[in-house]
Amino acid sequence: MRSIIDIVDLSEEELRMLMAVALDIIDRPNAYEESCRHRKLATMFFEPSTRTRLSFEAAMYELGGNVISVSSSDSSSAAKGESVADTVRTVSCYADIIAMRHPKEGAALVAANSATVPVINAGDGGHNHPTQTLADLFTIFREKGRMENLTIGLCGDLKFGRTVHSLINAMSRYKGVKFVLISPEELKVPSYVKKDVIQKNTIPYVQTTDLLSYMSELDVLYMTRVQRERFFNEEDYLRLKDSYILTPQKLRGAKPTLSILHPLPRVNEISVAVDADPRACYFKQVENGKYMRMALILKLLKEAGTI
Amino acid sequence: MNIDAIRDGIVIDHITAGRGMRVYELLHLDELDCSVAIIKNVSSRKMGRKDIIKVDADIPLDLNVIGFVDPGATVNVIRHGERAEKLTMDMPEQLCNVIFCKNPRCITTTEQELDHVFRLTDREHKVYRCLYCETKAELS
Numbered sequence: 001m002r003s004i005i006d007i008v009d010l011s012e013e014e015l016r017m018l019m020a021v022a023l024d025i026i027d028r029p030n031a032y033e034e035s036c037r038h039r040k041l042a043t044m045f046f047e048p049s050t051r052t053r054l055s056f057e058a059a060m061y062e063l064g065g066n067v068i069s070v071s072s073s074d075s076s077s078a079a080k081g082e083s084v085a086d087t088v089r090t091v092s093c094y095a096d097i098i099a100m101r102h103p104k105e106g107a108a109l110v111a112a113n114s115a116t117v118p119v120i121n122a123g124d125g126g127h128n129h130p131t132q133t134l135a136d137l138f139t140i141f142r143e144k145g146r147m148e149n150l151t152i153g154l155c156g157d158l159k160f161g162r163t164v165h166s167l168i169n170a171m172s173r174y175k176g177v178k179f180v181l182i183s184p185e186e187l188k189v190p191s192y193v194k195k196d197v198i199q200k201n202t203i204p205y206v207q208t209t210d211l212l213s214y215m216s217e218l219d220v221l222y223m224t225r226v227q228r229e230r231f232f233n234e235e236d237y238l239r240l241k242d243s244y245i246l247t248p249q250k251l252r253g254a255k256p257t258l259s260i261l262h263p264l265p266r267v268n269e270i271s272v273a274v275d276a277d278p279r280a281c282y283f284k285q286v287e288n289g290k291y292m293r294m295a296l297i298l299k300l301l302k303e304a305g306t307i
Numbered sequence: 308m309n310i311d312a313i314r315d316g317i318v319i320d321h322i323t324a325g326r327g328m329r330v331y332e333l334l335h336l337d338e339l340d341c342s343v344a345i346i347k348n349v350s351s352r353k354m355g356r357k358d359i360i361k362v363d364a365d366i367p368l369d370l371n372v373i374g375f376v377d378p379g380a381t382v383n384v385i386r387h388g389e390r391a392e393k394l395t396m397d398m399p400e401q402l403c404n405v406i407f408c409k410n411p412r413c414i415t416t417t418e419q420e421l422d423h424v425f426r427l428t429d430r431e432h433k434v435y436r437c438l439y440c441e442t443k444a445e446l447s
Binding site: 083084085102103104105106107109110124125126127192196 | 410412413414415416417418419421428429436437438439440441442443
């Protein structure tokens with residue numbers, strides 16, 4: 001049974017196909033509105049989430065399917081101490097596909113190993129969040145018209161930011177990509193991501209603490225939030241949370257073709273004044289995420305022989 | 308020091324000096340009823356010093372454990388006082404319940420009876436990562 005736990009579970013060709021399907025869904029939504037009729041998606045969210053859960057649910061409804069839901073660990077049998085493996089095995093009896101978010105790293109793999117239907121990882125702690133990366137990649141593709149020859153700045157929490165790691169992983173497959181890694185010292189990209197992904201693929205990169213120093217070179221600026229829930233220590237969080245705030249003034253030296261992305265939700269790391277800038281793409285990114293989730297649900301249900 | 312020759316059993320030889328106890332612990336040799344000898348700092352022409360473990364019973368061994376702790380070690384199976392087999396070790400691609408994930412955010416900390424699985428991700432630098440959270444194993 002095919003599940004998607006990590007963005008690298010999808011080949012470059014599969015990513016291309018998913019983006020092609022997503023574009024077709026945008027062009028011909030009516031052609032897909034009955035694709036998942038009488039099929040059920042279970043959204044199991046053991047950690048707070050608004051947009052990802054709603055995005056999955058909207059995606060399934062737009063495909064003509066239905067949704068059953070676990071909205072928090074407090075309201076599920078997990079509160080009684082049931083294992084992820086048992087919970088997912090049970091839910092497999094009710095649903096045709098599962099989207100799961102869980103605070104523990106690796107929970108999605110445990111789920112996939114015990115489910116009898118496809119599992120989509122909707123975020124496992126600070127580890128992976130492949131459908132966010134699908135949204136990011138599709139946004140880059142729609143905005144730039146290509147995946148190659150791009151200088152991508154990643155800014156903020158590059159240590160705990162799971163979307164950052166997944167995006168680096170995914171973009172490392174394309175030719176001519178360069179990374180500018182902008183973060184405070186304490187939130188730098190983990191050495192294993194640098195070593196196993198960036199250096200292994202001999203991708204040029206720079207690390208800096210200064211947001212402005214490479215602004216003029218960037219084709220894409222991927223901003224991230226410093227996430228309170230990833231810190232054990234509140235003091236560290238408070239010290240680092242306002243490290244980088246993007247304002248219209250800071251964008252003065254940027255290319256007119258820059259695309260500003262953010263996985264959302266933002267707290268204050270992008271000033272609201274930036275929203276009016278045509279280079280701001282983060283709300284388009286939300287919509288793109290829904291289309292890619294639709295394409296992914298279709299793909300996995302087709303592969304499972306369910307539709 | 309006098310240690311009797313083994314008639315039927317196992318001799319783990321060429322253990323890097325100092326790692327004998329780690330091999331002993333990870334193979335759970337303390338749980339055996341038979342005689343077990345750990346010989347430390349034995350002179351060796353090839354290695355200078357080495358550790359040796361002798362087990363006076365032909366028990367099944369998890370060779371992956373030895374390959375993980377000390378890929379240079381050799382395992383000699385003794386039957387009727389003669390060496391019946393000599394096995395050389397290699398770093399295993401995967402370890403199951405040999406080492407444990409120390410990442411407090413890992414699913415292995417909460418999931419009941421979940422095997423702790425580590426995969427070899429970098430043979431050159433002997434890096435094992437948790438199958439679930441990809442945290443690098445702390446090797447001692």
